[in-house]
Amino acid sequence: MNKWYKEDLAFIHDDGFRDFALKSAPGILEILAENKIHDGLVVDLGCGSGLWAQELTKADYHVLGVDISEDMLNIARTRVPNAEFRIDSLFKTNIPPCNAVTSIGECLNYLFDPNSDRQTLVQLFHRVYNALTPGGVFIFDILEKGQVAQGTTIKGFTQGKDWVVLVEKEEDQEQITLTRRITSFRKVGEHYRRSDEVHHVRLYEATAIANELSGVGFQVETTHSYGQFLLSKGHVAFIARKPVGVAVKMSSKALHWAKI
Incomplete structure (x- = not known):
């Protein structure tokens, strides 16, 4: 999970x-x-x-x-x-x-x-x-x-105290999905720690x-x-x-x- x-x-x-x-x-x-x-x-x-x-x-x-x-x-x-x-x-x-x-x-x-x-x-x-x-x-x-124009990529970043996150977004109009590639850096102790995640969402x-x-x-x-x-x-x-x-069913x- x-x-x-x-x-x-x-x-x-x-x-x-x-x-x-x-x-x-x-x-x-x-x-x-x-x-x-x-x-x-x-x-x-x-x-x-x-x-x-x-x-x-x-x-x-x-x-x-x-x-x-x-x-x-x-x-x-x-x-x-x-x-x-x-x-x-x-x-x-x-x-x-x-x-x-x-x-x-x-x-x-x-x-x-x-x-x-x-x-x-x-x-x-x-x-x-x-x-x-x-x-x-x-x-x-x-x-x-229609979040992102077909064939294009939107790039951006947001920063806060001791962290920054970079996001790339692309939309696949055939699959009707949006992909977000997320790279984050967070300061832990004296150094910044990197993590990467890819999130897919279906568009409706x-x-x-x-x-x-x-x-x-x-x-x-x-x-x-x-x-x-x-x-x-x-x-x-x-x-x-x-x-x-409308009646509601209630399980034990x-x-x-x-x-x-």
């Missing part, structure tokens, strides 16, 4: 790229309130270092965070000791009955799970739908096609995803912002509501959460 977002990149992501989670949080909390979800369990798929989980617990929600990176979860457990965190693939993990499911920061695009494909994504939609209480919401965002069309969600039974709304926080070009957020009056294994 610890193949991606290893120790140094997990630290850098938490330290230098936290704005997305923190600036999204107020708008997502507003969405929960608008749907009369003021408490109970929220399952956060791709929870990372727990920044969004921390905001949820501050607002008196219970949190189950799931992530594939052990090093990300080490940070999350320290940051939010009163939340529960689980190392697992977000496409395979058991989702207990809950009032909301979130997946913030294009997590559903990632191809960390070798079995991840369009069918697996739709299966996840079904599992989320079955886990949500009537009136519950599924809030997530995705990247669409918002209209197709909305149709899949509707087919599952969700009432779907798309947006290009979380409240006042505008998403970047080609970045679309979804608010998928499970209609009130999930009774722990039902008692919270």
Whole structure:
């Protein structure tokens, strides 16, 4: 599981790229309130270092965070000791009955799970739908096609205190994937330590995803912002509501959460 977002990149992501989670949080909390979800369990798929989980617990929600990176979860457990965190693939993990499911920061695009494909994504939609209480919401965002012009490479870097990260991005329009080659340098003691990771993400069309969600039974709304926080070009957020009056199945294994 610890193949991606290893120790140094997990630290850098938490330290230098936290704005997305923190600036999204107020708008997502507003969405929960608008749907009369003021408490109970929220399952956060791709929870990372727990920044969004921390905001949820501050607002008196219970949190189950799931992530594939052990090093990300080490940070999350320290940051939010009163939340529960689980190392697992977000496409395979058991989702207990809950009032909301979130997946913030294009997590559903990632191809960390070798079995991840369009069918697996739709299966996840079904599992989320079955886990949500009537009136519950599924809030997530995705990247669409067109992030990088065909045949070109985008290069950039970001630096912080005692670290720098370099990223190259290329898009394969035939495979409909985006590849990020990431090289990071982090100062440990007197020297800088290098680490390299390659991340592949599948790109989607918002209209197709909305149709899949509707087919599952969700009432779907798309947006290009979380409240006042505008998403970047080609970045679309979804608010998928499970209609009130739809029964939810509760397994005996999930009774722990039902008692919270």
